[in-house]
Amino acid sequence: SAVISQKPSRDICQRGTSLTIQCQVDSQVTMMFWYRQQPGQSLTLIATANQGSEATYESGFVIDKFPISRPNLTFSTLTVSNMSPEDSSIYLCSVGPGGTEAFFGQGTRLTVV
Amino acid sequence: AQKVTQAQTEISVVEKEDVTLDCVYETRDTTYYLFWYKQPPSGELVFLIRRNSFDEQNEISGRYSWNFQKSTSSFNFTITASQVVDSAVYFCALRDTGKLIFGQGTTLQVKP
Numbered sequence: 405s406a407v408i409s410q411k412p413s414r415d416i417c418q419r420g421t422s423l424t425i426q427c428q429v430d431s432q433v434t435m436m437f438w439y440r441q442q443p444g445q446s447l448t449l450i451a452t453a454n455q456g457s458e459a460t461y462e463s464g465f466v467i468d469k470f471p472i473s474r475p476n477l478t479f480s481t482l483t484v485s486n487m488s489p490e491d492s493s494i495y496l497c498s499v500g501p502g503g504t505e506a507f508f509g510q511g512t513r514l515t516v517v
Numbered sequence: 518a519q520k521v522t523q524a525q526t527e528i529s530v531v532e533k534e535d536v537t538l539d540c541v542y543e544t545r546d547t548t549y550y551l552f553w554y555k556q557p558p559s560g561e562l563v564f565l566i567r568r569n570s571f572d573e574q575n576e577i578s579g580r581y582s583w584n585f586q587k588s589t590s591s592f593n594f595t596i597t598a599s600q601v602v603d604s605a606v607y608f609c610a611l612r613d614t615g616k617l618i619f620g621q622g623t624t625l626q627v628k629p
Contacts, residue, residue, distance in 0.1 A: 505567060506610070506617050
């Protein structure tokens with residue numbers, strides 16, 4: 405198993421600002437995933453973060469809006485840039501050690517006002 | 518294309534009733550993994566079960582049970598004798614090259 409610490413757990417931000425979300429894993433993992441869950445919706449993958457290479461973004465998500473860092477095998481950050489109220493969501497990081505499992509952080513509940 | 522369908526958007530039951538949450542998936546892979554998660558109002562995702570495509574045995578864990586049928590591409594979840602604490606959103610998901618593809622979720626409300 406893997407234990408994931410994600411912070412902040414929640415934040416209220418002003419539109420036009422940026423927020424960086426941190427994800428720390430208690431073991432080394434190759435891939436880390438970032439998901440977004442808009443209010444009342446399901447989870448959608450934003451990007452896959454591999455250590456030592458640029459993140460791979462899903463359709464509809466761009467690096468300028470959601471820059472991701474992956475400095476080592478246990479840590480990643482997701483930045484939500486130039487926020488608007490439409491960015492109000494829960495953001496979750498996830499890891500899948502062994503290629504068959506899927507563990508999630510506690511999530512970051514973001515409200516943009 | 519990989520896809521997960523949870524046709525039930527919302528289910529409401531009275532405490533102690535049994536309830537089944539449906540999940541139908543689409544995949545071309547012969548080896549795949551299916552998951553169920555619970556999401557209470559606090560927002561975190563609570564892992565419930567993982568099932569690989571080679572294991573079609575039904576599984577029971579306390580009041581929870583899962584019925585996996587490859588012939589119908591379904592992975593249904595039953596809660597026996599539901600309780601108010603079971604109220605949450607439940608997601609079925611399919612693993613695809615590391616990432617998860619989620620269904621739309623089923624909101625379960627258990628009334629006292």
